[in-house]
Amino acid sequence: IALLSAVEAITPAAELGQALAGVMVAKHLPAFLVSPLSGPIVDRFDRRKLLLAMDLARMLAVGALIASYLGGSLLGIYACTILMMTCSAVAFATKNAVAPM
Secondary structure (H helix, E strand, O other), X not given: OHHHHHHHHHOXXXXXXXXXXXXXXXXXXXXXXXXXXXXXXHHHOOHHHHHHHHHHHHHHHHHHHHHHHHHOOHHHHHHHHXXXXXXXXXXXXXXXXXXXX
């Protein structure tokens, strides 16, 4: 909800519908595309290091998301959202892996 409110705050009223639809695509499409690839990634790398890397990448993406909002960059918000959701999909697969390390 906060992300949608942020996009609403920096988008002109005439383009609001497209901007909100772009946020929804940026939130859901990466998980759909990355989920089939995350299994082999989880199997290839150390799970603890992979979880740490995904958490650090998400932390940096959130910092960049805040900077994009303050700068009024809708494209930056989309890019940061895509990065966060991609890292979340890999982290979810890592946490729920069947075989232990």
